[in-house]
Amino acid sequence: KQEVTQIPAALSVPEGENLVLNCSFTDSAIYNLQWFRQDPGKGLTSLLLIQSSQREQTSGRLNASLDKSSGRSTLYIAASQPGDSATYLCAVRRGSSNTGKLIFGQGTTLQVKP
Amino acid sequence: DTGVSQDPRHKITKRGQNVTFRCDPISEHNRLYWYRQTLGQGPEFLTYFQNEAQLEKSRLLSDRFSAERPKGSFSTLEIQRTEQGDSAMYLCASSLLGTAHSGANVLTFGAGSRLTVL
Numbered sequence: 001k002q003e004v005t006q007i008p009a010a011l012s013v014p015e016g017e018n019l020v021l022n023c024s025f026t027d028s029a030i031y032n033l034q035w036f037r038q039d040p041g042k043g044l045t046s047l048l049l050i051q052s053s054q055r056e057q058t059s060g061r062l063n064a065s066l067d068k069s070s071g072r073s074t075l076y077i078a079a080s081q082p083g084d085s086a087t088y089l090c091a092v093r094r095g096s097s098n099t100g101k102l103i104f105g106q107g108t109t110l111q112v113k114p
Numbered sequence: 115d116t117g118v119s120q121d122p123r124h125k126i127t128k129r130g131q132n133v134t135f136r137c138d139p140i141s142e143h144n145r146l147y148w149y150r151q152t153l154g155q156g157p158e159f160l161t162y163f164q165n166e167a168q169l170e171k172s173r174l175l176s177d178r179f180s181a182e183r184p185k186g187s188f189s190t191l192e193i194q195r196t197e198q199g200d201s202a203m204y205l206c207a208s209s210l211l212g213t214a215h216s217g218a219n220v221l222t223f224g225a226g227s228r229l230t231v232l
Contacts, residue, residue: 004156032219043118043205043223044157089156093219100145101170102221104156 002027002094006105013080014113021075021108023090028068031093034102035064035075038087047075047088080112118224120206126230127196134192135227139208146189147221148181149205150174157205163189164211196231203228 003026013019023033032051036044048057048064050073056065063076073090087109091102119138127133139146145164149157160179161171165186175181178196183189193200207221 006156034221036223041228043120043225044207044221046220046222049220091156100147100162100164101159102147102157103159104149106154106156 002030002092002103004090004092004103004105006088006090006108008108009106010109010111012111012113015080015082017080017112018076018078019080019110021077021088021110023073023075023105025071025073025092025103027094028071029095030068031095033064033066033073033090033092035062035073036089036091038089038107040087044089077110080110082112082114085110085112118206118208118222120204120224120227122227123225124228124230126232128232129198130195132192132194133196133229134190135204135206135229137189137191137206137208137224139188139206140210140222141187143208143210143222144186145209145211146183147207147209148189148191149207151203151205151226152201160191193229196229198231201229201231 005024007022034049035047038044050057050066061078066073087107089107091104121136147162148160151157159172160175161181163183178194181191203226205226207223209221
C-alpha cells in the first residue's frame with residue numbers, strides 16, 4: 001500500500017530565506033509525482049509535475065526533485081515571500097501505468113513572515 | 115473556459131438528508147476526479163471517470179455515495195442519508211489523459227464544495 005508522508009507539518013521562516021519541503025513515499029513504483037499549493041479554504045493549484053523518468057522540474061523560484069529509488073521528493077523555494085504562505089501538498093500517481101488515482105501527503109503549512 | 119467549477123460552494127444540511135454536488139470540468143479534459151478533504155489532512159481519493167466510464171472507486175465510497183458523469187462532461191456526487199462524519203470539503207479535479215512526456219495528466223482542481231452536516 002502506497003503511503004505519502006510530508007515533514008515537517010508546519011514551517012515558519014523569515015522573508016527572503018530559501019527553504020526545502022520534503023515528501024517521502026513507501027512504494028517506488030510511481031508513474032509521476034505532483035506538487036500542489038492550497039490556500040486556506042480553497043482548492044489546489046498545481047505547481048510542478050515530475051514524470052518517473054525525470055530527476056527535477058523548475059518553475060520560477062520553485063524547483064522540485066525526485067529520487068525514486070529512495071522514495072523521496074523535495075520542493076525547493078528560493079527567496080521566499082509572504083505570498084508563498086500556504087499549504088504545500090505532494091501527490092504520487094502509483095504504478096507503472098497512467099492510472100487515475102493520486103495519493104496525497106498531509107501537507108506542509110508554510111508561513112513566511114515579512 | 116474558466117477552469118473547474120463546483121456547485122454549491124457551501125452546503126449545510128441536517129443528518130439524514132440527501133445532498134448533491136455538481137462539477138463542471140475543463141471542457142477538453144476527459145478525466146474527472148472526486149476527492150474528499152478534512153481539516154488538516156491531504157485529499158483522499160473517492161473516484162474517477164474517464165469520459166463517462168467510472169474506472170475506480172475507493173473503499174471510502176460507501177453505498178450512500180454515488181457519482182455519475184452521464185455524458186462525459188459534468189459530474190454529480192450524491193450523498194444519501196448524510197452523517198456527521200460526511201462533513202468535509204469535496205474537491206473535483208479534471209485532467210487530459212496523455213503520454214508521460216506530454217503536458218497532460220496535470221490535475222486542475224475546483225475550489226471545492228464544503229459540506230457541514232448538523
